[in-house]
Amino acid sequence: MGILAHRTKGAALSFLSFCQEGFRRLGRHDHPDVTLNSIAFGRSMPSWDAGDHDTVRKTLAVSVERLARAGADSSSALTTPPTWHSNVPGTTSPCRGLHIAEVVADRAARDGRTRVGVLGTSYTMDGPVYPRALAARGVAAELPDPEDRRTINEIIFAELVNGVFTDSSRRAYVRIMERLADRGCDAVALVCTEIPLLVTPADSPLPTLDSTRLLSAAAFHVATGGQPLPSWRGGPI
Template identity: 60%
Template sequence: MTLDCIALARSMPAWEAGDHISIRATLGESVRRLAGAGAEFFVCPDNTAHLAPEEPGEDLALPGLHLVAVVADRAAREGRRRVGLLGTTYTMDGPLYPREPADRGIAAEVPDVGDRDLINEINFEELVNGVFTEESRREYVRVIEGLAARACDAVALVCTEIPLLVTPEVSPLPTLDSTRLLARATFEVAVGRRDRPTWRGGPTGG
């Protein structure tokens, strides 16, 4: 197992500008490094980052597990019909989670715009800096309660740090922890319990 990381700060101006093509190039550089180190497939635990590799471009140097598909597959196996989403605004407002669950007959719900902005602010101002407060936990719980009131039967925690703040014990809905689900899927591929991935960028259905 080999890890590679290119600092998020390098890509933030492109995220703010909606320039997914240049972000794809940055992620492609990371995948090439992993291929050079002898890796056989790659995983990226960042939900938001999956928006970029779906842009047109040359195939990535390695096949990879598509995180959003992994989460949607688990929701389908659990029989979920309506799943709430908590993540960055890029993810909550983006096309991936509406598409992947819908392909499996599952509706995806996001909080209203004010709560989306609040969740995003807590993500970037607190969680990524290792700050976890009871006040913010209460806000997340309140937002999840709102999703439950809209008939959601689970909530997908689709930002790496959110499960550190919102544990299954405090969540009003069953949780789908994207980080842990990806880790399990990665292990299953590595030991031969799951098929090797074939995705090398582009939409998963393409």
């Protein structure tokens, strides 16, 4: 299994969760082979801000090629890369990819959710990938109000990606979740991979869909043969 990392804290949680799944299911200190590749997020940020997705794609493609050369049969991609990659028709990857939005949407449907709040970076919340994946399973996506989206995004980039987790930011996220509950949401998807490090299920007023750990569990099942290799290699889902 290969992990396509884009930001350090979420990538570290994904790696750790994947290995811990092995410890639980295979025995002490055991897990499938895993390779993580990370090109510093700072090299992509100017392109993200400029909407230059072609340059972002080229940067991410370097990581995917490295994972393929390392022997990865499939890749477990973190949130922002597939959010972008899903909207680029005609792009292909040398690795088959688990798509985090598909994994989250599958779990929401299995749990019988009907309306799910989506919390992530502005790139993710403003994009179509999660609403589309959820809608394909009969689940509505609910986004926070614009001001709340700005708050979520600012906390992610000013604090969470730098390993800063404060009570005030946790309370801000909980208040946003409460407003989503008031609007009829029956769950909230934490689709920035760092958010589960700030808000635990015990903190949340709604059941949480932890994208990082859900993806890691799906990756484990693929790596051990419990699920077939994914077919997605980029492009629309």
